[in-house]
Every structure is written in structure tokens, then in C-alpha cells.
Amino acid sequence: MVRSRCPSCEHGEFEAVPVTTQSGQKFCLIQCVSCGTVVGAVDDVKITNVIKNAEKRFSKLFENLNRKVVGVCGRKNR
Numbered sequence: 001m002v003r004s005r006c007p008s009c010e011h012g013e014f015e016a017v018p019v020t021t022q023s024g025q026k027f028c029l030i031q032c033v034s035c036g037t038v039v040g041a042v043d044d045v046k047i048t049n050v051i052k053n054a055e056k057r058f059s060k061l062f063e064n065l066n067r068k069v070v071g072v073c074g075r076k077n078r
């Protein structure tokens with residue numbers, strides 16, 4: 001995997017800094033931890049959606065796992 005590098009100092013670590021504009025819009029700035037150069041911005045709403053989608057995926061995964069376990073136990077009992 002190729003690591004992203006800061007265009008200013010070539011440092012390879014970045015941090016997300018939550019920012020709220022005067023109009024109340026929330027987003028995260030992605031900036032270099034070494035020199036603070038902003039390399040990108042992410043919509044805060046999008047981050048929340050990504051987390052929600054991941055939660056949905058996990059709960060479905062667990063549902064499927066439970067079904068499989070129940071199925072195996074059912075067969076053993078017969």
C-alpha cells in the first residue's frame with residue numbers, strides 16, 4: 001500500500017480536525033500532523049453515514065452468523 005505524503009514536508013501522517021463554519025456546517029479538515037498543511041476536507045455528514053452503513057453491515061453479518069449457529073445446533077439435536 002502506498003502511503004500518502006504531505007505535499008509540503010513529505011510527512012506521512014495526517015489528522016482529521018473537526019471544523020464548524022459560521023453557518024453551522026460541520027466538516028473535517030485532513031491536515032499534516034507535522035506542519036499542519038491541509039490536504040483535504042471531509043463532510044462530517046458523510047463520515048456519520050459511513051459509520052451508520054458499517055453498523056448496518058455488521059448487524060446483518062451477525063444475523064447471518066446467528067442463523068448458521070442455530071442451524072447447526074438444530075441438526076445436532078435431531
Ligand SMILES: [Zn+2]
Pocket residue numbers: 006007008009010011032033034035036037
Ligand atoms: Zn507536512
